[in-house]
Amino acid sequence: MRSPGSSRTATALPVSLDRESEVPLAVQLADALRESAATGHLRGGDRLPSTRALAGRLGVSRTVTSAAYEQLHAEGWIAGRHGSGTYVTTSPPAERPQGRTVVGGEGPPPSLLDLTPGVPWAEGLDRAAWRRAWRAAADTPPLSAAHRAGLPEYRAAIAEHLLRHRGLAVGTESVLATGGTTAAVVELAGAVLEPGDRVAVEEPGYQRAVQAFRGAGVEVLPLPVDGEGLLPDAVPTGVRAVYCSPAHQYPMGSRMSASRRVELVERARAEDFLLIEDDYDGELRFDVAPLPLLAALAPDVVAHLGTTSKILTPTLGAGWMVAPQPVTSAVLEYRERTGTRPSPAGQRVLVELARNGDLGRHLRRLRRELSERRTLLVDALRAAGVPVLGDDAGAHLVVPCVSAEDERDRLAAGRTRGIQLDALGRHFAGVPSAHGIAIAYAGCSQEALRDALGDLVEILR
Known part of the structure; x- marks a missing residue:
């Protein structure tokens, strides 16, 4: 750093204050001076104007400049010297590091119409109901202790939801809150399974579940599916668990037949393995009433998983698990051991949506809307x-x-026409044995879907 005698006085500071901004002027000034020091416009040893002179230059009160200088002094960017003034103490690094960017989590570019599975009809949420639920949730007092199993009122709301919309009668004490389906799989893998255990998973299937199992050191075995869902007689002997999506197989879209459900349950009981039932799209049937859940057929061997991410929005980060008592106890012990728990904020919002009947109204609207969209899409494709x-x-x-x-x-033709589609290939843990394009119809508006029909027909014809 240069000596005070050889210092330069910073007279032309690159400071611009926005008086319309919600950010306080002192904070804006401190940010601007800090950035100037970090970028090299100000260098170690430079003398800053006095707080009075800088206040006059910027047209602000001396309180603003004094507060900014005090903040920078506390951070070590500047220092005052008695009888001499205020100086920059920190020189910029020789080479500024490049900004760090998290990649891969943003989804397709906004310019593309996203027709990939898993995106909910978030724009269909009643905004007034949404705001009302958040306001009511915010009125509840802050928690002073963690609820490892989830908020009691949330667990009660989910028990009611499962009875009304999935025909599953369970008590509040049987429900665990989760952070969603994948989070629940991570917990089951860590709490119930051990490294080296074998788990059978549908192929093609939900690859996040596959990776969650593998991350816990569990061996994943592929299970073939067909037009009736998973093939129970293909389940290998010696597995600790079977992961499946019987309501609407992901991604093939088939429904596990009643006979296969019974056969799978009988094998689970006879061979002592856990059935992990991912209720993907379980609330979204348009034609007939859904078949009984595996959890309703065999609550003693089934861990039932659900989530709000597909029926409402990922914003809540809330899901649920209903499982045999030894399993839920093991999950709670895992949470205690790891210090983890699902966030209560989304749970509180869901409680308010359910309390006011908004959750039920949204699900009825959602089923009608998606039924219309499916008919629109299927008719156009089959006509071609x-x-x-x-x-x-x-x-x-x-x-x-x-x-x-x-x-x-x-896929390439879709991107050329501004449409993001999905291929079956990425849903295989091994070598793909089936090929196809998965087309979702919830994440966009019905108008956008109609506008895209001509392009979709040309792409898929």
Whole structure:
């Protein structure tokens, strides 16, 4: 650093204050001076104007400049010297580090119409009900202790939801709050399974669950699916658990038949393995009443998982688990051991949506809306001779392809036309044995879907 005698006085400071901003002027000034020191416009040893002179130059009160200088002094950027003035103490680094950017978590570019599975109809949420729920949730007092199992009122609301919309009768004490389906799988893998255990998972299937199991050191075995869902007789012997989505298989869209459900439950009981039931799209049936949940058929061997992310929005980060008592106890012990728990904020909002009847009204609207969209899409594709796979339910369907290259070509054609589609290939943990394009219809407006129909037909014909 230069000596005071050789210092330069910083007279032309690059400071611009926005009096319309909600950020206090003193904070804006401190930020600007700090940035100037970090970028090299101000260097170690430079003398700053006095607080009075700088206040006059910027047209602000001396209180503003004094507060900014005090903050920078506390951070070590500047120092005062008796009888001499205020000096910059920190020189910029020789080479500024590049900004760090988190990649891969933003989804498709905004310019693309996103028709990939898993995106909910968030724009269909009643905004007045949404605001009302958040306000009511904010009126509840802050928690002073963690609720490892979840808020009691949330667990009660989920028990009521499961009875009304999934036909599953459970007590509040049987429900655990979770952070969503993937979070629940992580907890089950850590609490119930051990490294080296074997778990059978649908193939194609939910790859986040696959990675959650593998992350816990669990061996994942692929299970084939067809038009009736998972094949129970293909479950290998010696597995500790089977992960499946019987209501609307992800991503093929089939529904597990009643006979296969019974066969799978009988094998689980006879061979002592846990059935992990991912109730993907379980609330979204348009044609007939849903088949009984595995958890209703065999509560003694089934861990039932659900989430608000697909029926409402990922904003809440809330889900649920209903499982046999030894399993829920193990999960609670895992949470205590790791110091983790699902966030109560989203739980409180869900409670308010349920309390006012807004959750039920939204689900009824959602089913009507998605039924109309599915009919619109299926009619257009079939009229053009395009085959469609999947049950009349849920928020996506599948168009078969002849090869992996065919998948890639159609994905590329979609991007060229401004549409983001999904290929079955990425849903296989091993070598893909089926090829196709998955098309979701919940994440956009119905108008946008109508506008895209012509392009979709051309891409998939």
